[in-house]
Amino acid sequence: MYPGSASDFLFLHECRYVTKVLPDVNPAKQVCPHGSVALFCSDSTKDMLPHEAQRIHPAIFKLAKPGGPLRFVPSSPIGDCYESIFSDIAFGLKETFPTSGPLTTVLIGHYPCGMAGKRTTLTAQEQIHLLIEAKLKLRKRLTQEHPDLAKRTQIVPKMHVAWQNGRQRTYFLDWKNFLKLYPAKG
Numbered sequence: 370m371y372p373g374s375a376s377d378f379l380f381l382h383e384c385r386y387v388t389k390v391l392p393d394v395n396p397a398k399q400v401c402p403h404g405s406v407a408l409f410c411s412d413s414t415k416d417m418l419p420h421e422a423q424r425i426h427p428a429i430f431k432l433a434k435p436g437g438p439l440r441f442v443p444s445s446p447i448g449d450c451y452e453s454i455f456s457d458i459a460f461g462l463k464e465t466f467p468t469s470g471p472l473t474t475v476l477i478g479h480y481p482c483g484m485a486g487k488r489t490t491l492t493a494q495e496q497i498h499l500l501i502e503a504k505l506k507l508r509k510r511l512t513q514e515h516p517d518l519a520k521r522t523q524i525v526p527k528m529h530v531a532w533q534n535g536r537q538r539t540y541f542l543d544w545k546n547f548l549k550l551y552p553a554k555g
């Protein structure tokens with residue numbers, strides 16, 4: 370198993386407790402009864418959809434892909450599956466849920482990710498930038514190709530962290546503040 374790096378864990382700790390861009394999930398505010406598509410990484414046995422996520426998303430279409438949302442970016446350094454993942458998300462939203470009412474797509478990144486850690490030298494910060502890029506790409510492409518679905522679909526990025534002490538949690542990613550505090554380089 371890829372263990373992650375001390376500097377990345379330090380960065381994630383800062384995100385969680387200093388800059389607070391990884392706040393807790395609030396089930397009371399985030400119930401999505403009509404349906405959710407959840408895209409997450411399959412390269413680990415860790416539970417990416419913990420109990421609170423099941424309560425928030427009672428009707429869920431699970432898309433487990435190696436690398437998860439980090440591969441929903443054209444030319445991703447991990448190797449992209451941009452087209453196939455987009456087809457899967459659009460299928461999930463269109464074919465498995467009611468034809469009216471709000472829907473959600475949850476993009477769950479995670480650290481440490483074996484796919485990212487073994488194939489690339491991406492830091493946790495760079496991985497979160499990819500996750501945000503995936504969110505923005507999905508918004509743009511859904512709007513272009515399925516405007517009706519785009520209007521009904523909230524896209525929520527989350528980050529699962531398996532801390533070094535064995536604790537595992539899934540947090541919301543406050544992506545707007547993340548971009549302000551940690552602008553992408555180059």
Ligand SMILES: [Zn+2]
Nearest residue numbers: 410412482483
């Ligand atoms: Zn992974």
